[in-house]
Amino acid sequence: MSELSALSFTPAPPHRDAVLRFFYGPMDCGKSTLALQMNYNHGRQGRRGLVLTKHDRSGGPRVTSRIGLGLSAVEVTEDLDLVRLVLAHDQIDYLICDEACFYTVAQIEQLADLVDEHGVDVYAFGLASDFRSRMFPAAQRLFELADEVCRLQVEVLCWCGRQGRLNARVVDGVMARTGEQVVIADTDGAQVHYRVLCRRHYRTGDLGAPHPDQLTVSPV
Ligand SMILES: [Zn+2]
Numbered sequence: 577m578s579e580l581s582a583l584s585f586t587p588a589p590p591h592r593d594a595v596l597r598f599f600y601g602p603m604d605c606g607k608s609t610l611a612l613q614m615n616y617n618h619g620r621q622g623r624r625g626l627v628l629t630k631h632d633r634s635g636g637p638r639v640t641s642r643i644g645l646g647l648s649a650v651e652v653t654e655d656l657d658l659v660r661l662v663l664a665h666d667q668i669d670y671l672i673c674d675e676a677c678f679y680t681v682a683q684i685e686q687l688a689d690l691v692d693e694h695g696v697d698v699y700a701f702g703l704a705s706d707f708r709s710r711m712f713p714a715a716q717r718l719f720e721l722a723d724e725v726c727r728l729q730v731e732v733l734c735w736c737g738r739q740g741r742l743n744a745r746v747v748d749g750v751m752a753r754t755g756e757q758v759v760i761a762d763t764d765g766a767q768v769h770y771r772v773l774c775r776r777h778y779r780t781g782d783l784g785a786p787h788p789d790q791l792t793v794s795p796v
Contacts, residue, residue: 600704605728609645612672614672631675681714707745712757734774735773740772
């Protein structure tokens, strides 16, 4: 696994092969921020790209980051053919694929086709595992096919201070171990939300002190 700086960008030498890179990490580790930064860097070099997402936290066809950046994007619906999407454009040099863990496995295969058959660089970003700590099928396929897999190093900490590794789903204040693989909720507030925990506390189901948003004033 590579730990190259995800922000580094060197101009493409002639005739180099296109690449499929997968950047993964738990929620809140800055994946969408990095996706937007990479799009900016490549665009500044005069390269033409498309930004794709699915189930963004904004609820719309946008890539938005927790620190307030945002960009309109193509929403990847279940039956969207990504090869056709790219070929319908004049010339696409690269794709930024945010929330790639939610794409279908067929769409990950299409990304590999774009790299190998059409010379498009693909930068995919997403979670590796779901709230049960099991890998998303699309993430698994990316691990299998990608030229480079990079774990994002941006610190996200468990409440205990250890490195956050796993995404816990919290339903009414209790950690859930079963349920639908994809339930969209943000990390804050709400009856269903997500918390990033270290492995130890993920496995014991210890959520630590209540999240500030969960504190309620009991009626007198
Ligand atoms: Zn912990």
